[in-house]
Amino acid sequence: MERGVAVMSRANRRLSAHVGALLLMMCCSLSALSADRLVLIVSAKSPVTALNSPEIQKLFLGLTVITHDEVLRPLRNESEEFIRQIFFQSIVSMSESTYERRVLALTLQQGRTAPPLYRNTKMLLDAVAADPALVSYAWAADVAKDPRIKTLRVLWHE
Amino acid sequence: MFSGANAPLAMLLAWVLSTSLACASDNMDGMGSMDGMPDHGQHSSEFVLFLSAEAHHFTAPESSAELNEDANVIADALLAIDRDRFRLLGEFQLSRVEHDLERFQVGFEPVADTVIWLGRFHQPGSAWNTEHHHGRYLQTSVTRPSVELWEDELGIIPQHITGLMVDSRRQVGDYGGLQLAAGAGFGTTITNEGLDPVNLLDPHFGGRRLALSGRIAYLPDFVGTSAFGLLVSHSVMPVLTKSTAAMLRANQVDQTVYGGFANWNGDIWRLTSAVYDVEMNLSGLAGSERNSFIAGYAQLERQFPHQLTAYGREENSSRAGDSVYILVNHPDFELRRATLGLRWDFWRHQALTMEAAHGQTSRAKEFEYRLQWSAALP
Numbered sequence: 001m002e003r004g005v006a007v008m009s010r011a012n013r014r015l016s017a018h019v020g021a022l023l024l025m026m027c028c029s030l031s032a033l034s035a036d037r038l039v040l041i042v043s044a045k046s047p048v049t050a051l052n053s054p055e056i057q058k059l060f061l062g063l064t065v066i067t068h069d070e071v072l073r074p075l076r077n078e079s080e081e082f083i084r085q086i087f088f089q090s091i092v093s094m095s096e097s098t099y100e101r102r103v104l105a106l107t108l109q110q111g112r113t114a115p116p117l118y119r120n121t122k123m124l125l126d127a128v129a130a131d132p133a134l135v136s137y138a139w140a141a142d143v144a145k146d147p148r149i150k151t152l153r154v155l156w157h158e
Numbered sequence: 159m160f161s162g163a164n165a166p167l168a169m170l171l172a173w174v175l176s177t178s179l180a181c182a183s184d185n186m187d188g189m190g191s192m193d194g195m196p197d198h199g200q201h202s203s204e205f206v207l208f209l210s211a212e213a214h215h216f217t218a219p220e221s222s223a224e225l226n227e228d229a230n231v232i233a234d235a236l237l238a239i240d241r242d243r244f245r246l247l248g249e250f251q252l253s254r255v256e257h258d259l260e261r262f263q264v265g266f267e268p269v270a271d272t273v274i275w276l277g278r279f280h281q282p283g284s285a286w287n288t289e290h291h292h293g294r295y296l297q298t299s300v301t302r303p304s305v306e307l308w309e310d311e312l313g314i315i316p317q318h319i320t321g322l323m324v325d326s327r328r329q330v331g332d333y334g335g336l337q338l339a340a341g342a343g344f345g346t347t348i349t350n351e352g353l354d355p356v357n358l359l360d361p362h363f364g365g366r367r368l369a370l371s372g373r374i375a376y377l378p379d380f381v382g383t384s385a386f387g388l389l390v391s392h393s394v395m396p397v398l399t400k401s402t403a404a405m406l407r408a409n410q411v412d413q414t415v416y417g418g419f420a421n422w423n424g425d426i427w428r429l430t431s432a433v434y435d436v437e438m439n440l441s442g443l444a445g446s447e448r449n450s451f452i453a454g455y456a457q458l459e460r461q462f463p464h465q466l467t468a469y470g471r472e473e474n475s476s477r478a479g480d481s482v483y484i485l486v487n488h489p490d491f492e493l494r495r496a497t498l499g500l501r502w503d504f505w506r507h508q509a510l511t512m513e514a515a516h517g518q519t520s521r522a523k524e525f526e527y528r529l530q531w532s533a534a535l536p
Contacts (some may be wrong), residue, residue: 044516053382054329054332054333054381057381058380059379061381063271063381064267064270064271065270066270067270071242071243071267085201097503100506100507101296102383103204104296104534105289105296105383106508107206107236107238108202108206108290108291108293108296108326109288109289109291110245110273111238111239111240111245111246111247111263111265112204112238112240112245113202113203113204113238113239113240114204
Protein backbone atom coordinates (compact mmCIF):
# COMPACT_ATOMS: atom_id res chain seq x y z
CA MET A 1 0.00 0.00 0.00
CA GLU A 2 2.68 2.38 0.96
CA ARG A 3 4.39 1.60 -2.21
CA GLY A 4 1.36 2.16 -4.32
CA VAL A 5 0.88 5.52 -2.75
CA ALA A 6 4.46 6.32 -3.27
CA VAL A 7 4.33 5.62 -6.98
CA MET A 8 1.10 7.61 -7.55
CA SER A 9 1.76 11.07 -8.88
CA ARG A 10 0.47 14.13 -7.03
CA ALA A 11 -1.88 14.85 -9.91
CA ASN A 12 -3.32 11.35 -9.82
CA ARG A 13 -3.80 11.58 -6.07
CA ARG A 14 -5.64 14.87 -6.46
CA LEU A 15 -7.80 13.38 -9.22
CA SER A 16 -8.64 10.33 -7.11
CA ALA A 17 -9.57 12.52 -4.17
CA HIS A 18 -11.84 14.63 -6.33
CA VAL A 19 -13.52 11.58 -7.89
CA GLY A 20 -14.03 10.05 -4.43
CA ALA A 21 -15.51 13.23 -3.06
CA LEU A 22 -17.75 13.53 -6.10
CA LEU A 23 -19.00 9.95 -5.73
CA LEU A 24 -19.63 10.53 -2.04
CA MET A 25 -21.53 13.73 -2.79
CA MET A 26 -23.56 11.99 -5.50
CA CYS A 27 -24.49 9.16 -3.13
CA CYS A 28 -25.47 11.61 -0.41
CA SER A 29 -27.40 13.72 -2.88
CA LEU A 30 -29.32 10.75 -4.25
CA SER A 31 -30.15 9.62 -0.75
CA ALA A 32 -31.19 13.11 0.27
CA LEU A 33 -33.16 13.49 -2.93
CA SER A 34 -35.10 10.31 -2.15
CA ALA A 35 -35.49 11.14 1.52
CA ASP A 36 -36.78 14.60 0.74
CA ARG A 37 -39.79 13.33 -1.15
CA LEU A 38 -42.81 12.11 0.75
CA VAL A 39 -44.81 9.73 -1.40
CA LEU A 40 -48.29 8.22 -1.25
CA ILE A 41 -48.09 4.46 -1.06
CA VAL A 42 -50.29 1.40 -1.39
CA SER A 43 -49.59 -2.30 -1.59
CA ALA A 44 -48.20 -3.58 -4.89
CA LYS A 45 -51.25 -5.86 -4.90
CA SER A 46 -53.62 -2.88 -4.71
CA PRO A 47 -55.71 -2.11 -7.81
CA VAL A 48 -55.52 1.60 -6.98
CA THR A 49 -53.50 3.49 -9.56
CA ALA A 50 -54.18 7.11 -8.64
CA LEU A 51 -55.77 9.31 -5.98
CA ASN A 52 -56.30 13.04 -6.39
CA SER A 53 -55.76 15.64 -3.67
CA PRO A 54 -59.41 15.93 -2.54
CA GLU A 55 -59.64 12.13 -2.29
CA ILE A 56 -56.46 12.03 -0.20
CA GLN A 57 -57.77 14.76 2.08
CA LYS A 58 -61.10 12.94 2.47
CA LEU A 59 -59.34 9.68 3.20
CA PHE A 60 -57.15 11.08 5.97
CA LEU A 61 -60.08 12.90 7.57
CA GLY A 62 -61.75 9.52 7.96
CA LEU A 63 -64.30 10.01 5.17
CA THR A 64 -65.10 7.20 2.77
CA VAL A 65 -63.15 6.74 -0.45
CA ILE A 66 -64.07 3.72 -2.56
CA THR A 67 -62.11 2.62 -5.61
CA HIS A 68 -62.54 -0.64 -7.49
CA ASP A 69 -65.39 -1.49 -5.08
CA GLU A 70 -63.01 -1.47 -2.13
CA VAL A 71 -63.24 0.89 0.85
CA LEU A 72 -59.78 2.41 1.26
CA ARG A 73 -58.37 2.75 4.76
CA PRO A 74 -55.72 5.32 5.73
CA LEU A 75 -52.74 4.85 8.01
CA ARG A 76 -50.96 7.88 9.43
CA ASN A 77 -47.18 7.79 9.47
CA GLU A 78 -45.89 9.39 12.67
CA SER A 79 -42.40 7.92 12.55
CA GLU A 80 -40.84 11.40 12.44
CA GLU A 81 -41.88 14.79 13.68
CA PHE A 82 -41.12 16.24 10.24
CA ILE A 83 -43.50 13.81 8.53
CA ARG A 84 -46.13 14.76 11.09
CA GLN A 85 -45.71 18.42 10.18
CA ILE A 86 -45.95 17.67 6.46
CA PHE A 87 -49.15 15.70 7.10
CA PHE A 88 -50.91 18.71 8.56
CA GLN A 89 -49.44 21.28 6.17
CA SER A 90 -49.57 19.45 2.86
CA ILE A 91 -51.86 16.44 3.10
CA VAL A 92 -54.89 17.58 5.11
CA SER A 93 -54.01 21.30 4.87
CA MET A 94 -55.14 22.32 8.34
CA SER A 95 -53.66 22.90 11.76
CA GLU A 96 -53.31 19.98 14.13
CA SER A 97 -55.98 21.32 16.49
CA THR A 98 -58.42 21.92 13.61
CA TYR A 99 -57.76 18.43 12.27
CA GLU A 100 -58.29 16.78 15.65
CA ARG A 101 -61.49 18.74 16.24
CA ARG A 102 -62.75 17.85 12.76
CA VAL A 103 -62.06 14.14 13.21
CA LEU A 104 -63.71 14.24 16.64
CA ALA A 105 -66.77 15.95 15.15
CA LEU A 106 -66.98 13.35 12.38
CA THR A 107 -66.96 10.60 15.00
CA LEU A 108 -69.77 12.34 16.86
CA GLN A 109 -71.77 13.19 13.75
CA GLN A 110 -71.26 10.23 11.45
CA GLY A 111 -69.73 7.47 13.58
CA ARG A 112 -66.46 7.66 11.67
CA THR A 113 -63.18 6.60 13.21
CA ALA A 114 -59.81 8.35 13.14
CA PRO A 115 -57.01 6.93 10.97
CA PRO A 116 -54.63 4.75 13.01
CA LEU A 117 -51.12 6.00 13.75
CA TYR A 118 -47.87 4.15 13.14
CA ARG A 119 -44.62 5.28 14.69
CA ASN A 120 -42.42 2.63 13.12
CA THR A 121 -41.77 2.82 9.38
CA LYS A 122 -41.03 -0.89 8.94
CA MET A 123 -44.26 -1.92 10.63
CA LEU A 124 -46.16 0.64 8.59
CA LEU A 125 -44.72 -0.70 5.34
CA ASP A 126 -45.42 -4.30 6.40
CA ALA A 127 -49.04 -3.38 7.13
CA VAL A 128 -49.50 -1.54 3.82
CA ALA A 129 -47.82 -4.36 1.86
CA ALA A 130 -50.14 -6.94 3.40
CA ASP A 131 -53.47 -5.17 2.80
CA PRO A 132 -54.50 -3.80 -0.63
CA ALA A 133 -57.06 -1.51 1.01
CA LEU A 134 -54.52 0.45 3.05
CA VAL A 135 -53.10 3.80 1.95
CA SER A 136 -50.27 5.65 3.66
CA TYR A 137 -47.22 7.81 2.99
CA ALA A 138 -43.48 7.48 3.56
CA TRP A 139 -40.14 8.83 2.44
CA ALA A 140 -39.38 7.79 -1.13
CA ALA A 141 -36.03 6.41 0.03
CA ASP A 142 -37.75 4.01 2.43
CA VAL A 143 -39.94 2.47 -0.24
CA ALA A 144 -37.73 2.73 -3.32
CA LYS A 145 -36.33 -0.79 -3.01
CA ASP A 146 -39.40 -2.46 -1.54
CA PRO A 147 -41.15 -4.46 -4.30
CA ARG A 148 -44.18 -4.98 -2.05
CA ILE A 149 -45.01 -1.26 -2.12
CA LYS A 150 -46.40 0.83 -4.98
CA THR A 151 -45.88 4.60 -5.10
CA LEU A 152 -48.89 6.56 -6.36
CA ARG A 153 -47.62 10.12 -6.28
CA VAL A 154 -45.33 12.61 -4.60
CA LEU A 155 -47.11 14.41 -1.77
CA TRP A 156 -44.30 16.73 -0.75
CA HIS A 157 -40.79 17.52 -1.87
CA GLU A 158 -38.20 19.99 -0.76
CA MET B 159 -85.64 4.78 33.30
CA PHE B 160 -85.16 1.05 33.81
CA SER B 161 -88.04 -1.30 34.41
CA GLY B 162 -88.10 -4.97 35.20
CA ALA B 163 -90.15 -5.85 32.14
CA ASN B 164 -87.50 -4.49 29.83
CA ALA B 165 -84.52 -5.78 31.73
CA PRO B 166 -83.57 -8.24 28.92
CA LEU B 167 -83.40 -5.41 26.36
CA ALA B 168 -81.40 -3.26 28.75
CA MET B 169 -79.05 -6.16 29.41
CA LEU B 170 -78.68 -6.81 25.67
CA LEU B 171 -77.83 -3.18 25.03
CA ALA B 172 -75.42 -3.15 27.96
CA TRP B 173 -73.78 -6.31 26.63
CA VAL B 174 -73.39 -4.87 23.11
CA LEU B 175 -71.91 -1.67 24.51
CA SER B 176 -69.60 -3.39 26.97
CA THR B 177 -68.40 -5.86 24.30
CA SER B 178 -67.76 -3.01 21.93
CA LEU B 179 -65.98 -1.05 24.63
CA ALA B 180 -63.83 -4.04 25.45
CA CYS B 181 -63.06 -4.44 21.76
CA ALA B 182 -62.09 -0.79 21.51
CA SER B 183 -60.09 -1.00 24.70
CA ASP B 184 -58.26 -4.13 23.55
CA ASN B 185 -57.34 -2.46 20.30
CA MET B 186 -56.05 0.64 22.03
CA ASP B 187 -54.29 -0.97 24.96
CA GLY B 188 -53.02 -4.08 23.29
CA MET B 189 -51.66 -2.49 20.16
CA GLY B 190 -51.31 1.14 20.93
CA SER B 191 -48.96 0.47 23.79
CA MET B 192 -46.56 -1.41 21.54
CA ASP B 193 -43.97 0.77 19.92
CA GLY B 194 -44.82 1.34 16.30
CA MET B 195 -48.25 -0.19 16.39
CA PRO B 196 -51.33 1.87 15.65
CA ASP B 197 -52.53 4.04 18.50
CA HIS B 198 -56.11 3.57 17.42
CA GLY B 199 -56.04 -0.18 16.90
CA GLN B 200 -57.39 -1.42 13.59
CA HIS B 201 -59.15 1.94 13.12
CA SER B 202 -62.49 0.25 13.54
CA SER B 203 -63.42 1.53 16.99
CA GLU B 204 -63.47 4.89 18.65
CA PHE B 205 -64.48 5.65 22.21
CA VAL B 206 -64.82 9.26 23.34
CA LEU B 207 -65.98 10.47 26.72
CA PHE B 208 -67.37 14.00 26.73
CA LEU B 209 -67.34 15.46 30.22
CA SER B 210 -68.61 18.77 31.50
CA ALA B 211 -68.95 20.38 34.91
CA GLU B 212 -70.80 23.60 35.50
CA ALA B 213 -71.43 26.17 38.21
CA HIS B 214 -74.23 28.65 37.64
CA HIS B 215 -76.34 31.34 39.17
CA PHE B 216 -79.82 32.38 38.03
CA THR B 217 -81.54 35.53 39.23
CA ALA B 218 -85.02 34.02 38.75
CA PRO B 219 -86.18 30.80 40.45
CA GLU B 220 -85.15 27.72 38.51
CA SER B 221 -87.66 25.83 36.43
CA SER B 222 -90.06 23.53 38.24
CA ALA B 223 -88.44 20.65 36.39
CA GLU B 224 -84.70 20.35 36.88
CA LEU B 225 -83.19 20.54 33.42
CA ASN B 226 -80.37 18.33 32.29
CA GLU B 227 -79.11 21.42 30.47
CA ASP B 228 -78.36 22.83 33.91
CA ALA B 229 -76.94 19.68 35.53
CA ASN B 230 -73.68 20.28 37.40
CA VAL B 231 -71.83 17.30 35.96
CA ILE B 232 -72.62 15.49 32.72
CA ALA B 233 -70.83 12.53 31.12
CA ASP B 234 -71.57 11.60 27.54
CA ALA B 235 -69.99 8.37 26.32
CA LEU B 236 -69.74 7.89 22.58
CA LEU B 237 -68.80 4.65 20.90
CA ALA B 238 -68.32 4.32 17.15
CA ILE B 239 -67.45 1.11 15.35
CA ASP B 240 -66.56 1.33 11.68
CA ARG B 241 -65.97 -1.91 9.79
CA ASP B 242 -65.83 -1.62 6.03
CA ARG B 243 -69.35 -0.53 5.06
CA PHE B 244 -70.97 -1.14 8.44
CA ARG B 245 -71.17 1.24 11.39
CA LEU B 246 -72.47 1.20 14.91
CA LEU B 247 -72.93 4.36 16.92
CA GLY B 248 -73.96 4.54 20.55
CA GLU B 249 -74.22 7.60 22.77
CA PHE B 250 -75.05 7.26 26.45
CA GLN B 251 -75.54 10.27 28.67
CA LEU B 252 -75.31 10.23 32.42
CA SER B 253 -76.00 13.00 34.91
CA ARG B 254 -77.70 13.37 38.27
CA VAL B 255 -80.85 14.31 36.39
CA GLU B 256 -80.93 11.52 33.81
CA HIS B 257 -79.24 8.47 32.32
CA ASP B 258 -80.31 7.76 28.81
CA LEU B 259 -79.22 5.95 25.67
CA GLU B 260 -79.45 9.04 23.50
CA ARG B 261 -78.47 7.39 20.26
CA PHE B 262 -78.11 3.78 19.26
CA GLN B 263 -77.96 3.24 15.52
CA VAL B 264 -76.58 0.70 13.09
CA GLY B 265 -75.54 1.91 9.67
CA PHE B 266 -74.73 0.51 6.25
CA GLU B 267 -72.90 2.51 3.59
CA PRO B 268 -73.85 1.04 0.19
CA VAL B 269 -72.00 3.77 -1.72
CA ALA B 270 -69.44 6.29 -0.52
CA ASP B 271 -70.90 8.95 1.78
CA THR B 272 -74.42 7.51 1.77
CA VAL B 273 -75.35 5.78 5.01
CA ILE B 274 -78.61 4.05 5.87
CA TRP B 275 -79.13 4.14 9.64
CA LEU B 276 -81.49 2.06 11.72
CA GLY B 277 -82.17 2.80 15.37
CA ARG B 278 -82.69 5.86 17.54
CA PHE B 279 -81.11 8.93 15.99
CA HIS B 280 -81.19 12.70 16.15
CA GLN B 281 -83.64 14.06 13.64
CA PRO B 282 -81.83 15.77 10.73
CA GLY B 283 -84.20 18.75 10.82
CA SER B 284 -82.25 20.41 13.62
CA ALA B 285 -79.42 22.73 12.64
CA TRP B 286 -77.61 22.73 16.01
CA ASN B 287 -78.10 19.19 17.26
CA THR B 288 -76.93 17.42 14.11
CA GLU B 289 -73.72 19.44 14.44
CA HIS B 290 -73.01 19.12 18.17
CA HIS B 291 -75.25 16.28 19.39
CA HIS B 292 -74.67 15.80 23.13
CA GLY B 293 -70.93 16.53 23.07
CA ARG B 294 -70.74 19.82 24.92
CA TYR B 295 -67.02 20.26 24.32
CA LEU B 296 -67.62 20.67 20.59
CA GLN B 297 -70.14 23.51 20.99
CA THR B 298 -68.43 26.78 21.81
CA SER B 299 -71.16 28.07 24.12
CA VAL B 300 -72.20 26.57 27.44
CA THR B 301 -75.88 26.55 26.54
CA ARG B 302 -77.68 25.62 23.37
CA PRO B 303 -80.43 27.83 21.92
CA SER B 304 -83.77 27.28 23.60
CA VAL B 305 -85.46 26.21 20.35
CA GLU B 306 -82.85 23.43 20.02
CA LEU B 307 -83.25 21.96 23.53
CA TRP B 308 -83.70 18.22 23.89
CA GLU B 309 -87.11 16.81 24.79
CA ASP B 310 -86.09 16.09 28.41
CA GLU B 311 -84.83 19.67 28.75
CA LEU B 312 -88.35 20.91 28.02
CA GLY B 313 -87.53 21.34 24.35
CA ILE B 314 -90.38 22.32 22.07
CA ILE B 315 -89.42 20.37 18.91
CA PRO B 316 -89.00 16.56 18.96
CA GLN B 317 -85.32 15.75 18.44
CA HIS B 318 -85.21 11.94 18.52
CA ILE B 319 -86.77 9.50 16.08
CA THR B 320 -86.57 5.71 16.34
CA GLY B 321 -86.66 4.27 12.86
CA LEU B 322 -84.77 4.69 9.60
CA MET B 323 -82.59 7.52 8.34
CA VAL B 324 -80.69 8.00 5.11
CA ASP B 325 -77.83 10.49 5.12
CA SER B 326 -76.15 11.18 1.80
CA ARG B 327 -73.45 13.59 0.69
CA ARG B 328 -72.52 14.14 -2.92
CA GLN B 329 -69.68 16.11 -4.42
CA VAL B 330 -70.76 19.15 -6.42
CA GLY B 331 -68.13 20.75 -8.60
CA ASP B 332 -64.48 20.53 -7.63
CA TYR B 333 -64.82 21.27 -3.93
CA GLY B 334 -68.48 21.73 -2.98
CA GLY B 335 -71.04 19.22 -1.85
CA LEU B 336 -74.72 18.61 -1.32
CA GLN B 337 -76.13 16.87 1.74
CA LEU B 338 -79.51 15.18 1.75
CA ALA B 339 -80.82 13.53 4.89
CA ALA B 340 -84.23 12.11 5.66
CA GLY B 341 -85.52 10.18 8.64
CA ALA B 342 -88.80 8.47 9.51
CA GLY B 343 -89.96 6.43 12.44
CA PHE B 344 -91.65 6.36 15.82
CA GLY B 345 -92.05 9.87 17.14
CA THR B 346 -92.79 11.63 20.36
CA THR B 347 -95.75 11.74 22.72
CA ILE B 348 -96.70 14.58 25.07
CA THR B 349 -96.99 14.09 28.81
CA ASN B 350 -97.09 16.40 31.80
CA GLU B 351 -93.27 16.30 31.73
CA GLY B 352 -93.05 17.57 28.17
CA LEU B 353 -92.11 15.66 25.04
CA ASP B 354 -91.43 11.96 25.46
CA PRO B 355 -89.49 10.17 22.69
CA VAL B 356 -88.89 6.40 22.59
CA ASN B 357 -86.61 5.37 25.43
CA LEU B 358 -84.52 2.41 24.26
CA LEU B 359 -83.85 1.33 27.82
CA ASP B 360 -87.58 1.21 28.53
CA PRO B 361 -89.27 1.19 25.13
CA HIS B 362 -92.99 1.80 24.73
CA PHE B 363 -94.24 2.10 21.16
CA GLY B 364 -97.98 2.04 21.87
CA GLY B 365 -99.81 5.19 20.78
CA ARG B 366 -96.81 6.63 19.00
CA ARG B 367 -97.27 8.09 15.55
CA LEU B 368 -95.02 8.60 12.58
CA ALA B 369 -92.42 11.34 12.66
CA LEU B 370 -90.68 12.63 9.55
CA SER B 371 -87.64 14.86 9.24
CA GLY B 372 -85.28 16.01 6.54
CA ARG B 373 -82.65 18.46 5.42
CA ILE B 374 -80.98 19.62 2.25
CA ALA B 375 -77.75 21.55 2.57
CA TYR B 376 -75.10 23.02 0.32
CA LEU B 377 -71.54 22.51 1.53
CA PRO B 378 -69.14 25.08 0.00
CA ASP B 379 -66.26 22.76 0.88
CA PHE B 380 -67.11 19.05 0.86
CA VAL B 381 -64.62 18.26 3.63
CA GLY B 382 -65.24 21.52 5.49
CA THR B 383 -67.76 22.49 8.14
CA SER B 384 -69.65 25.38 6.53
CA ALA B 385 -73.17 24.59 5.38
CA PHE B 386 -76.31 26.40 4.27
CA GLY B 387 -79.63 24.67 3.94
CA LEU B 388 -83.29 24.04 4.49
CA LEU B 389 -84.91 21.90 7.18
CA VAL B 390 -88.31 20.31 7.61
CA SER B 391 -89.91 18.03 10.15
CA HIS B 392 -93.40 16.77 10.89
CA SER B 393 -94.57 15.09 14.08
CA VAL B 394 -97.96 13.87 15.17
CA MET B 395 -97.84 13.82 18.98
CA PRO B 396 -100.62 12.19 20.98
CA VAL B 397 -101.19 13.82 24.38
CA LEU B 398 -101.05 11.00 26.92
CA THR B 399 -101.56 12.83 30.20
CA LYS B 400 -105.16 13.82 30.90
CA SER B 401 -104.24 16.94 32.84
CA THR B 402 -102.04 18.13 29.98
CA ALA B 403 -104.73 17.31 27.44
CA ALA B 404 -107.22 19.32 29.48
CA MET B 405 -104.92 22.34 29.66
CA LEU B 406 -104.06 22.15 25.97
CA ARG B 407 -107.70 21.34 25.14
CA ALA B 408 -106.27 18.79 22.75
CA ASN B 409 -105.46 15.11 22.69
CA GLN B 410 -103.16 15.41 19.71
CA VAL B 411 -100.67 18.00 18.52
CA ASP B 412 -99.60 18.01 14.88
CA GLN B 413 -96.39 19.96 14.51
CA THR B 414 -94.74 20.90 11.24
CA VAL B 415 -91.47 22.82 11.29
CA TYR B 416 -89.90 24.59 8.33
CA GLY B 417 -86.45 25.96 8.86
CA GLY B 418 -83.37 27.41 7.29
CA PHE B 419 -79.83 27.53 8.59
CA ALA B 420 -76.44 29.02 7.81
CA ASN B 421 -73.24 27.78 9.42
CA TRP B 422 -70.15 29.55 8.18
CA ASN B 423 -66.66 28.80 9.47
CA GLY B 424 -63.91 31.20 8.49
CA ASP B 425 -60.36 31.32 9.78
CA ILE B 426 -61.17 33.42 12.84
CA TRP B 427 -64.89 34.13 12.50
CA ARG B 428 -67.72 31.64 12.82
CA LEU B 429 -71.45 32.10 12.39
CA THR B 430 -74.10 29.61 13.46
CA SER B 431 -77.68 30.57 12.75
CA ALA B 432 -81.09 29.08 12.17
CA VAL B 433 -84.71 30.14 12.00
CA TYR B 434 -87.74 27.90 12.38
CA ASP B 435 -91.37 28.42 11.46
CA VAL B 436 -93.30 26.16 13.84
CA GLU B 437 -96.83 25.38 12.65
CA MET B 438 -99.13 23.51 15.00
CA ASN B 439 -102.60 22.11 15.03
CA LEU B 440 -103.98 21.19 18.45
CA SER B 441 -106.96 18.92 17.99
CA GLY B 442 -109.39 17.54 20.55
CA LEU B 443 -113.02 16.63 21.06
CA ALA B 444 -114.05 20.28 21.09
CA GLY B 445 -112.41 21.00 17.77
CA SER B 446 -108.99 22.12 16.71
CA GLU B 447 -106.89 25.21 17.13
CA ARG B 448 -104.05 26.32 14.92
CA ASN B 449 -101.16 28.35 16.14
CA SER B 450 -97.79 29.11 14.80
CA PHE B 451 -94.70 31.03 15.77
CA ILE B 452 -91.22 31.75 14.55
CA ALA B 453 -88.07 31.22 16.60
CA GLY B 454 -84.45 31.56 15.68
CA TYR B 455 -80.95 32.48 16.73
CA ALA B 456 -77.62 33.70 15.46
CA GLN B 457 -74.35 33.01 17.23
CA LEU B 458 -71.22 34.84 16.16
CA GLU B 459 -67.79 33.73 17.35
CA ARG B 460 -64.34 35.21 16.98
CA GLN B 461 -61.07 33.52 17.79
CA PHE B 462 -58.26 35.41 19.50
CA PRO B 463 -54.66 34.50 20.30
CA HIS B 464 -53.97 32.19 23.25
CA GLN B 465 -56.82 29.85 22.26
CA LEU B 466 -59.48 32.33 23.32
CA THR B 467 -62.87 32.55 21.61
CA ALA B 468 -65.42 35.27 22.30
CA TYR B 469 -69.02 34.75 21.27
CA GLY B 470 -72.39 36.37 21.35
CA ARG B 471 -75.79 34.88 20.59
CA GLU B 472 -79.16 36.45 20.06
CA GLU B 473 -82.26 34.30 20.30
CA ASN B 474 -85.62 35.71 19.42
CA SER B 475 -89.14 34.62 18.59
CA SER B 476 -92.34 35.97 17.18
CA ARG B 477 -95.82 35.00 18.46
CA ALA B 478 -94.34 32.25 20.67
CA GLY B 479 -95.64 34.06 23.75
CA ASP B 480 -99.19 33.72 22.40
CA SER B 481 -98.98 30.00 21.68
CA VAL B 482 -101.04 27.73 23.96
CA TYR B 483 -98.47 24.99 23.35
CA ILE B 484 -95.72 27.22 24.76
CA LEU B 485 -97.75 28.76 27.58
CA VAL B 486 -99.14 25.46 28.86
CA ASN B 487 -96.54 22.84 28.01
CA HIS B 488 -93.28 24.82 27.74
CA PRO B 489 -93.49 27.89 29.98
CA ASP B 490 -89.70 28.01 30.37
CA PHE B 491 -89.07 28.43 26.66
CA GLU B 492 -86.85 31.48 26.14
CA LEU B 493 -88.91 33.90 24.08
CA ARG B 494 -85.78 35.93 23.66
CA ARG B 495 -82.31 35.78 25.13
CA ALA B 496 -79.02 37.57 24.63
CA THR B 497 -75.87 35.66 25.51
CA LEU B 498 -72.22 36.65 25.76
CA GLY B 499 -69.36 34.31 26.51
CA LEU B 500 -65.64 33.69 26.50
CA ARG B 501 -64.03 30.30 25.99
CA TRP B 502 -60.45 29.28 26.65
CA ASP B 503 -59.19 26.04 25.09
CA PHE B 504 -56.28 24.58 27.00
CA TRP B 505 -54.26 21.39 27.02
CA ARG B 506 -55.65 18.79 24.69
CA HIS B 507 -59.43 18.81 24.19
CA GLN B 508 -60.28 20.78 27.30
CA ALA B 509 -61.97 24.16 27.64
CA LEU B 510 -63.14 26.63 30.25
CA THR B 511 -66.09 28.80 29.31
CA MET B 512 -67.86 31.60 31.12
CA GLU B 513 -71.19 32.83 29.89
CA ALA B 514 -73.70 35.49 30.87
CA ALA B 515 -77.20 35.76 29.47
CA HIS B 516 -80.35 37.78 29.86
CA GLY B 517 -83.48 35.90 28.93
CA GLN B 518 -87.22 36.24 28.96
CA THR B 519 -89.69 33.38 29.28
CA SER B 520 -93.47 33.60 29.43
CA ARG B 521 -93.12 33.60 33.21
CA ALA B 522 -90.16 35.83 34.03
CA LYS B 523 -87.11 37.75 32.98
CA GLU B 524 -83.80 36.54 34.34
CA PHE B 525 -80.04 36.76 34.22
CA GLU B 526 -77.95 33.59 33.97
CA TYR B 527 -74.26 33.30 34.85
CA ARG B 528 -72.40 30.10 34.06
CA LEU B 529 -68.87 28.77 34.36
CA GLN B 530 -68.19 25.48 32.61
CA TRP B 531 -65.31 23.06 32.18
CA SER B 532 -65.70 20.71 29.23
CA ALA B 533 -63.48 18.03 27.77
CA ALA B 534 -63.29 15.20 25.27
CA LEU B 535 -61.29 12.21 26.48
CA PRO B 536 -58.97 10.54 25.63
